[in-house]
Amino acid sequence: MQHPVVGDNFVKKLCRGTVTFCESWSIKFLARPILFILPPTLVTLAATKTNIKDQVVDIFGQDVGSFINSSALLVVIGTFLYVVFMRALYAGISAYSKPARNIEVNELLAILKAINLVVGDKCKRMSDEAKKILSKTTVCPATTFTNITRPDQQIPLLIAGIKSVFEYMDQANTIFRIGLLRIIDNKPTEWIAFEPASNPPRTPAQNLSVPSSTVMHSIKNKSIITIQDIQSELSKRNKDKRRFVKSNTQPNDQGSQLCYPIxxxxxxNVEYVITIAGNKKDCLIEKHTELYAWVIEHFSLRISLEHSLLVMKEKSNEL
Structure with missing residues (x-):
């Protein structure tokens, strides 16, 4: 499955690449020690050893030699600060390159539990079909394939799984609404599934095809989009910069919105868009987008699989 682009800024990507490069064996154990130790060592020796000082004068000139001779203490302090600065600089780059939020062990278990519920349903269906086949003398492959492939059951279970995981990760008692939009020709056409089932989407799928909607931005860029505050997004004067459509949103409605293209x-092509709406401002944090993408990926991969089965099922029925 092709992964959507995660909205990471250029500086964070650069820092992450720098850390990856610096953690390679040759850099970590050869280049980094030389860069950290050799320059201050040479400068300190030049300030304290006469024979080395003479060589510095020969190479760099009398002015440099005079400065070292008259400012030996300053040079020694400067070399110490150099080491401190270099270590602090690398520590800062390393810290900034890390994700804004790491997933906890119990949250991983919540993801595993949600996926196991879906797998368990499929396992039961296949086991029941296998039991039927064992009692028969002839088997129709087409009928068997139709019976064991049930995207109409699996996809809603996956959407319910996403809801359960986001509710588990949330610490503010947010009410989440999760939906799955079918996309045809880069336009949303219908809601395939939504959770909770008792609270259907307020906006018809076709109304989300306007360019300023979060869904259309997600489709256009094939990227996950996180809106921390929907009212703040709606208040942008420049309509071209808005990433949220008002539709049925009321002035006192608060919340966050996320769209993930599959x-x-x-x-x-984008075949589906997963939508996540929370009823509290900042319940979804933009700088946590990378984490959200990682979590949703475990479910979107399986939705993509179910879509493939659906396509094959439809084609087999046509034959």
Whole structure:
């Protein structure tokens, strides 16, 4: 499955690449010690050893030699500060390169539990079909394939799984609404599934095809989009910069919005968009987008699989 682009800024990407490069064996154990130790060592020796000082004068000139001779203490202090600065600089780059939020062990278990519920449902269906086949003398492959492939059951379970995980990760008692939009020709056409089932989406799928909607931004860029504050997004004067459509949103409505496109590998197109809406401002944090993408990926991969089965099922029924 093709992964959507996660909205990481250029500086964070650069820092992450720098850390990855610096943690390689040759850099970590050869280049870094030389960079940290050799310059201050040479400068200190030049300030304290006469024979080395003479060589510095020969190479860099009398002015440099005079400065070292008259400011030996300053040079020694400067070399110490150099080491401190270099270590602090690398520590800062390393800290900034890390994700804004790490996932906890219990949250990983919540993801595993949600996925196991879906897998368990499929396992039961296949086991029941296998039991039927064992009692028969002839088997129709087409009928068997139709019976064991039930995207109409699996996809809603996956959407329910996303809801359960986000509720578990949340610490503010946020009410989340999760939906799955079918996308055809880069336009949302219908709601395939939503959770909770008792609270259907307020906005018709077709109304989300306007360019300023979060859904359309997600489709256009094939990227996950996180809106921390929907009212703040709506208040932007420049409509071209808005990433949220008002539709049925009331002036006193608070909340956050996230859209995650599912790009199918067979077509390279966005076939679905997962929508996540929370009823509290900042319940979804933009700088946590990378974490959200990682969590949703475990479910979007399986939705993509179910879509492939759905396509094959529809084609087999046509034959």
């Amino acid at each position: 790009v199918h590998p067979a077509t390279g």
